[in-house]
Amino acid sequence: MESRQLAVDGAFEFRPRIFTDERGLFVSPFQEAAARKALGHPLFPVAQTNHSRSRRGSIRGAHYTLTPPGVAKYVYCPRGRALDIVIDVRVGSPTYGRSEAVLLDQQAFRAVYFPVGVAHAFVALEDDTVMAYMLSGEYEPEHELALSVFDPALDLPMPEDIDPVMSERDRAAPTLETAEKAGTLPEYRRCLEIERALCGGPVR
Numbered sequence: 001m002e003s004r005q006l007a008v009d010g011a012f013e014f015r016p017r018i019f020t021d022e023r024g025l026f027v028s029p030f031q032e033a034a035a036r037k038a039l040g041h042p043l044f045p046v047a048q049t050n051h052s053r054s055r056r057g058s059i060r061g062a063h064y065t066l067t068p069p070g071v072a073k074y075v076y077c078p079r080g081r082a083l084d085i086v087i088d089v090r091v092g093s094p095t096y097g098r099s100e101a102v103l104l105d106q107q108a109f110r111a112v113y114f115p116v117g118v119a120h121a122f123v124a125l126e127d128d129t130v131m132a133y134m135l136s137g138e139y140e141p142e143h144e145l146a147l148s149v150f151d152p153a154l155d156l157p158m159p160e161d162i163d164p165v166m167s168e169r170d171r172a173a174p175t176l177e178t179a180e181k182a183g184t185l186p187e188y189r190r191c192l193e194i195e196r197a198l199c200g201g202p203v204r
Contacts (some may be wrong), residue, residue, distance in 0.1 A: 001031045003038035007100040008088040010115035010195070012038050015108060027109045029076040030134070039113065041199040044072050044136035052131045054082075054124035057162040059170065061121025062087055062147040062154075067186035070194040071137040073120060076111035077104035080129025084112055085156055087119040089147065089176060092188035097176065101157045104131075116198070117191030121149050123159060136198050145184055146173035153177060 004013045014034060019026045035043045054060065062085070065071040075084060087099040102112050104122075114120050122131060146169055149156050153176055158164075179185050 001028075001034035003034060005038075006086060006102070006112075007095060007098050008086045008118055009093055009095040011086045011100070011118060012113045013102050014038070014111045014113065016111075018109060029078075029109050029111045030074060035113070039199070041196075043074060043134075044198040046134045046136070048135045048138045050133040050135065050139075054129045054131070055165060056124055056127045056129070058124040058129075058165045059121065059149055059158075061085070061170065062119040062149050062156075062173070063121070064089055064117070064119040064145055064147070064186065065137070066143040066145065066184065067117045067191050068194060069137055069140075069143060070116040070186065070191060071135055072116045072195060072198065073114040073136075074111060074134040075104070075114065075120070076109060076132055077106065078109075078130050078132055079106050080127070081105040081125040082129050082131060083123045083125060083157065083159065085121045086112060086114055087121065087147070087154060087156070089119045089179070090117040090186045090188040090191050091180060096188070097153065099154060099156055115191065116195040117186035117188070119147055121156065123162065125159065125162075145179070146170055147179055148173045148175055151175040
């Protein structure tokens with residue numbers, strides 16, 4: 001499995017080998033040894049797995065978790081095609097405000113590791129796009145916050161050929177600047193400490 005550091009500090013893309021024959025294919029989207037090599041520590045203990053199915057044009061996010069408690073994620077797309085976006089919203093991070101998009105699909109089976117404190121959004125590029133997540137913490141609604149994917153300051157790569165389908169919460173989400181002024185954004189050093197406690201790795 002190959003890995004690549006993304007533009008957001010601590011976020012990685014993973015690309016597994018795919019084995020095909022006359023029966024179909026076999027792929028392992030998560031491999032502990034590859035994660036440990038790239039991240040410098042084991043993956044977090046999995047507290048919850050999520051599964052979503054979305055129609056073309058659906059935009060979910062950008063979502064992040066209050067830190068503490070903070071949540072790390074490992075995400076891939078077993079069906080369909082999605083533009084998956086990681087956004088650094090950790091105040092004090094060397095890559096604060098930066099983002100990177102990775103195409104996740106059922107051909108390459110790429111996966112993305114989201115460290116504690118970053119925001120996550122994706123755009124479904126096909127009907128019946130399925131996203132699968134492993135999370136370090138259980139979902140608690142009062143800890144989950146959102147940012148506008150249309151915030152000009154973030155300049156996220158929203159496809160122009162889709163008709164956005166969004167929840168009311170995501171449509172009304174604030175900008176990064178508004179969230180920072182409200183004091184709801186994670187603090188970078190605290191995020192690293194929580195991630196170290198989760199995974200047993202060093203603080204970067």
